[in-house]
Amino acid sequence: MNSAPRVERLEAAGRAAVGECPVWHAKDQALYWVDIPARRIVRLAVAAGQRSEWALPEQVACFAFDAAGTLVAGMETGLFAVTLPDAGDVRLTKLAAPRFDAPGMRFNDGRCDRQGRFWAGTMVQDMSLASTAGALFRFDADGTLSAPIVDGLITQNGLAFSPDGATMYLSDSHPQKRLIWAFDFATDTGTPHNRRVFADLHHHVGRPDGAAVDADGCYWTCANDAGCLLRFTPEGKLDRTIELPATKPSMCAFGGDDLSTLYVTSIRPAANATDADGCVFALHPGVQGLPEPIYAGMLPVA
Incomplete structure (x- = not known):
């Protein structure tokens, strides 16, 4: 299990400027992800x-499916229901929008908890400002958007939930932060509490970007700027490091027939990009993942 797995570059996936939010859709046997600045949702039928x-009319950073295959997506101006047709234009319905506390904000990382509530965080896009205007929000199955649940975030990231749903993970990937937190999570109300530092990447490498939890309850994070994946046990101990061809891996997701393939998106830097940067990768780390939860509410179909 601890030998280095072979990392395959998925040539058919092409390259993204900022590839993010890989989601395995079992019904389609396909991997979906976004290219944020290109305003694109992409799908690869892997086999x-x-x-x-x-193409979308504004940047999209995160999404989750509902039971009918409609997406709830975090975009620049709010949360939207997104219908992806086999042909023709994408159809959008605006669901909700938070109060953005600074100019130039958008949603960033997001996913559903084990009960089917959609969670997504906001950030100021100009990271050089190091603005703490970012916050984490919950979108309930009844279509209600919460007030900020966690605030004071610079670059919200790393959202994930333990297999039993009782622990929520969250990170701030800004260079000034580089922290991953764990929260006790009340599954009945969707309320995180007892926030504590789970991992401080100042003691490791890179910045903690998007994440996934495997069936053993271990937390995988993409170490952006360090070109590797880090796996932490539920106790916060680093137990594996897997090197990747891309310098800026952005998020990982388990997929495939038995959820034993780990897919990784990446970012293509503006300067000194290599041939591998911006690509999608696949590897078999020797552990299985968990099915990605779907949104429990009923989204409008435009």
Whole structure:
């Protein structure tokens, strides 16, 4: 299990400027992800090597499916229901919008908890400002957007939930932070509490970007700027490091028939990019993942 797995570059996936939010959709046997500045949602039917993409009118950073295959997506101006047609234009319905506390904000990392509530955080896009205007929000199954649940974030990231749903993980990937927190999570109310530092990447490498939890309850984070994946036990101990060809891995997700494949998106830096930067990778780390929860509410179909 601890030998270095072979990392495969998925050539059919193409390259993204900022590839994020990989989600395995079992019904389609396909991997979906976003390219944030390109305003694209991308799908790769892995076995066939067939790539599709959909253009959106504004940047999209995170999404989750509902039971019907409609997406709830975090974008620049709010949360939207997104219908991806086989042909023609994407259809959007605005669901809710938070109060953005600074100019130039958008949603960033997000996913559903084990009960099907959609969680997503906001950030100021200009990271050089180191603005703490970012916050984490909950979108309940009844279509209600919460007040900020966690605030004071610079670059919200790393959202994930333990297999039993009783622990919520959250990170701030800004260079000034580089922290991953764990919270006790009340599954009945969707309320995190007892926040504590789970891992401080100042003691490791890179910045903690997008994450996934495996069936053993271990937390995988993409170490952005360090070109590797880090796996932490539920006690916060680093137990594996897997090197990647791309300098800026951005988020990982388990997929495939038995959820034993780990897919990783990456970012293509503006300067000194390599041939691998911006690509999607696949590897078999020797552990299984968990099915990605779907949104429990009923989204409108435009």
